[in-house]
Amino acid sequence: MSSEQALARLIDALENEEVPYMLVGALSSNLYGVPRATNDADLVVEFEAFNLIEFCHRLGDEFQLDRQMMLEGFTGSVRNVITYTPASFQIEVFRLGNDPHHLERFARRRRQHVPECSSEAWVATPEDVVIQKLRWARRKDLDDVVNLLAVSGDALDWDFVWRWTFEHGTSDLLRQLRGEAGLDG
Amino acid sequence: MQTGDDQALQAALFADKVARARAMSAGDKLFCGVRLFDLVRLRMLAGIRGQHPDLSDREVEAEFRRRLSVVRQLDEQRTYTPCGSL
DSSP, rough: OHHHOOOOOOOHHHHHHHHOEEEEHHHHHHSSSSSOOSSEEEEEEETTOOOOHHHHHHTTTTTTEEEEEEEETTTTOOEEEEEEETTTTTEEEEEEEHHHHHHHHHHHEEEEOOTTTTSSEEEHHHHHHHHHHHHHHHHHHHHHHHHHHHHHHSSOOOHHHHHHHHHHHHHHHHHHHHTTTTOOO | OOOOHHHHHHHHHHHHHHHHHHHOOOHHHHHHHHHHHHHHHHHHHHHHHHOTTTTTTHHHHHHHHHHHHHHHHHHHTTEEEEEOOO
């Protein structure tokens, strides 16, 4: 089984068990921007009534859960990692926390057809991908934002994007990246 | 220092990259990064075998995991701190 098939299996399991989740990170920025290789798949899960240990056990022996929880410093998100061991591919599972933008992002998530899965999958919206990546602001995140704006920038709900970037103090950075993407030219 | 020709070439390459991304279906794009990971993995395994022909398949896989771990650590430095266990 490839990493792609392993991820599809995990998504199908979440769908079948009706677990509230959404795909974020590079998966979502690839969807709206210019695809690039990624070392992992990121997803956000509402942990109420969800047992990650039992879920991972049901996926099979090839899916190994690291029980160590890690706190991400920018937004206070808590993460566990599942490794699909035959390919060393990591699936990072973030708990939906109390961050105001994360709660709104989760409420706005949308369905996306995925050929590899037996049903559609929940994915973050392009606006929320931009807002979140501006908060992280690592070099690869900024490249992803420029690419996303160049590919999909015309279709974004800009009032929504500006509101959150003012809230997060990232609006100057957004202006700069809009210029790099050719949106203000 | 970049010349005007360099900048024109960069702009043309970027425009081509954007046009190709717009032409892909959403379904193809969503998992594209994961497919690329598997391709890169195969290339890296071949590269490690070329560098170290004496290694067994298991040792080649272990070296791949070690290199991947270095990349991940660089990527995550100063970002995550342990906060308990499930």
